[in-house]
Amino acid sequence: MKDINTTTVKQIYRQPQEYFNKRLTLAGWIRSNRDSKAFGFIELNDGSFFKNIQIVFEEEKLDNFKEVTKLGVGNAIIVDGILVETPNAKQPFEIKAESIQVEGYCPSEYPLQKKRHSFEFLRTIAHLRPRTNTFSAVFRVRSILAYAIHKFFQERDFVYVHTPIITGSDCEGAGEMFRVTTLDWNNLTRNDKGEIDFSDDFFGRETNLTVSGQLSAEAYAMAFRNVYTFGPTFRAENSNTPRHAAEFWMIEPEMAFADLYDDMALAEDMIKYIFSYVLEHAPEEMEFFNKFIDQGLLDRLNNVINSEFAHVTYTEAVELLKKNNDNFDYKVEWGTDLQTEHERYLTEHVYKKPVFVTDYPKEIKAFYMRLNDDGKTVAAMDLLVPGIGEIIGGSQREERLEILDQRIRELGMKEEDYWWYRDLRKYGGTRHAGFGLGFERAIMYLTGMSNIRDVIPFPRTPKSAEF
RNA sequence: UCCUCAGUAGCUCAAUGGCAGAGCACUCGGCUGUUAACCGAGGGGUUACUGGUUCGAGUCCAGUCUGGGGAGCCA
Numbered sequence A: 001m002k003d004i005n006t007t008t009v010k011q012i013y014r015q016p017q018e019y020f021n022k023r024l025t026l027a028g029w030i031r032s033n034r035d036s037k038a039f040g041f042i043e044l045n046d047g048s049f050f051k052n053i054q055i056v057f058e059e060e061k062l063d064n065f066k067e068v069t070k071l072g073v074g075n076a077i078i079v080d081g082i083l084v085e086t087p088n089a090k091q092p093f094e095i096k097a098e099s100i101q102v103e104g105y106c107p108s109e110y111p112l113q114k115k116r117h118s119f120e121f122l123r124t125i126a127h128l129r130p131r132t133n134t135f136s137a138v139f140r141v142r143s144i145l146a147y148a149i150h151k152f153f154q155e156r157d158f159v160y161v162h163t164p165i166i167t168g169s170d171c172e173g174a175g176e177m178f179r180v181t182t183l184d185w186n187n188l189t190r191n192d193k194g195e196i197d198f199s200d201d202f203f204g205r206e207t208n209l210t211v212s213g214q215l216s217a218e219a220y221a222m223a224f225r226n227v228y229t230f231g232p233t234f235r236a237e238n239s240n241t242p243r244h245a246a247e248f249w250m251i252e253p254e255m256a257f258a259d260l261y262d263d264m265a266l267a268e269d270m271i272k273y274i275f276s277y278v279l280e281h282a283p284e285e286m287e288f289f290n291k292f293i294d295q296g297l298l299d300r301l302n303n304v305i306n307s308e309f310a311h312v313t314y315t316e317a318v319e320l321l322k323k324n325n326d327n328f329d330y331k332v333e334w335g336t337d338l339q340t341e342h343e344r345y346l347t348e349h350v351y352k353k354p355v356f357v358t359d360y361p362k363e364i365k366a367f368y369m370r371l372n373d374d375g376k377t378v379a380a381m382d383l384l385v386p387g388i389g390e391i392i393g394g395s396q397r398e399e400r401l402e403i404l405d406q407r408i409r410e411l412g413m414k415e416e417d418y419w420w421y422r423d424l425r426k427y428g429g430t431r432h433a434g435f436g437l438g439f440e441r442a443i444m445y446l447t448g449m450s451n452i453r454d455v456i457p458f459p460r461t462p463k464s465a466e467f
Numbered sequence B: 001u002c003c004u005c006a007g008u009a010g011c012u013c014a015a016u017g018g019c020a021g022a023g024c025a026c027u028c029g030g031c032u033g034u035u036a037a038c039c040g041a042g043g044g045g046u047u048a049c050u051g052g053u054u055c056g057a058g059u060c061c062a063g064u065c066u067g068g069g070g071a072g073c074c075a
Helices: A009-014 A065-069 A119-123 A133-155 A214-224 A260-281 A283-293 A297-306 A314-322 A340-350 A401-410 A415-426 A439-447
Strands: A023-035 A039-045 A053-058 A076-085 A093-104 A207-209 A226-234 A247-256 A310-313 A355-361 A377-385 A389-396 A432-438
Touching: A009 A023, A009 A053, A023 A065, A023 A093, A039 A065, A039 A076, A053 A065, A133 A226, A133 A260, A133 A283, A133 A439, A214 A226, A214 A247, A214 A415, A214 A432, A247 A260, A247 A439, A260 A283, A260 A297, A260 A355, A260 A377, A260 A389, A260 A432, A260 A439, A283 A297, A283 A439, A310 A314, A314 A340, A314 A355, A340 A355, A340 A377, A340 A389, A377 A432, A389 A439, A401 A415, A432 A439
Parallel strands: A053 A093, A310 A355
Antiparallel strands: A023 A039, A023 A076, A039 A053, A076 A093, A226 A247, A247 A432, A355 A377, A377 A389, A389 A432
16 A cells, blocks of 8 residues: 655644645545535644645546546545645635545444534543544543643653552452452352352452552652652442542652652642643644633633642641631531531632641541641641632651551551551651542643543443443 | 433424424535535425324323433543
């Protein structure tokens, strides 16, 4: 097959003067086709760029003019033509076609139309929705954001650690897990108590998909000092909300010789860096979101980037929120977790910018968070941002083995299940801290998309794994 | 898992318990610069599924399935 030496639409938009009045070959898909008696216009998208380019075709130039007028949305074509400036038209330039060849026909029952579709409908055709404007923008931003995250950490000499996806640890403690097994469930071996015998299983023990890479990351932080994970995470919770999926990605940095303040400084730097990076590298997409998805988007993101994040302790926050208790569905009281309505009130009305809430009661936080001197609170932090509430949760970890053991016992857990995690404290353990950022939550915040199912290519949610 | 709303043409939606409709899309025709092009004509339906009430059900009732939103859980 002959190579197609094509110019991309992105190249043309970025440096049009390089291509004016030259003959180019473009390859792409028809987004719209309007024809008159002797000429017509095709909106072509070649995948390289968010925007389309207009192709003008004329009867006297094309021997297959009649065929081209019949090509509807979705047809894949190869276009030869001259790029010309169109200073008086809506678009800055267009291609005057010399030839148009069909690469792949698209019949008229193609489900995508020129007009707007509901996101609900597009979820039922998840294999075709990347061809729409919104999803083209969402998934290009997803890619750029992933790169920005790596770039941020790599520039600061953090080591990227691939923590396991299959875990033998049943004590990650963040919700229901998916079991991984090769056992034949029609023929299970059971012991005399009727329990399944996992010694016959592939790994010789019960294994699951990971719900967090944090415990493994702590081990690597004790060797490399600053590390981060960025990978898939699985939760078998029956959560039916626009913010939860069974398979999602998380970013979890972990730093040795660092306390809660170092942790918060890192989180603030990271958020500002990755948001700025996407705004700079996907301007067309971000403008589209601001116009069609969420009209306050750019103002909100710029406010995050340009403000100094606020800090408040949980105890202080509770006092602030109590003054407004009449307006909350759930009344605030010291010792209870903050609801989304409380978080949003703090960040949107009290501070009007991102705010770290720190030092939560130990009862509502995980066992590994470092106990404060008051004996009642732990060195935890949540970053709340206007628009959604919590976007990051982190903590300084408990590095003192005797106190960690005490917490493990208080919560009815078994020390031996955490033997290697406890070793990290035994052998040269240092103060250390880290946090978790839900990758999809960050994409949602950046794009204004309100459903997590619309920022994952093929989302997995309860009762849904069609693709 | 709980609460709540919805399911009618390919899509987005109408239709008081009384003949199943529109716009867009699609097919055909027209139009010499369109921009969600425009103008004319045409085809297109197991009203999610099962049962019930009724002379008569898209509409009322019960159950099931699927989807949206809220809650819980959390990222």
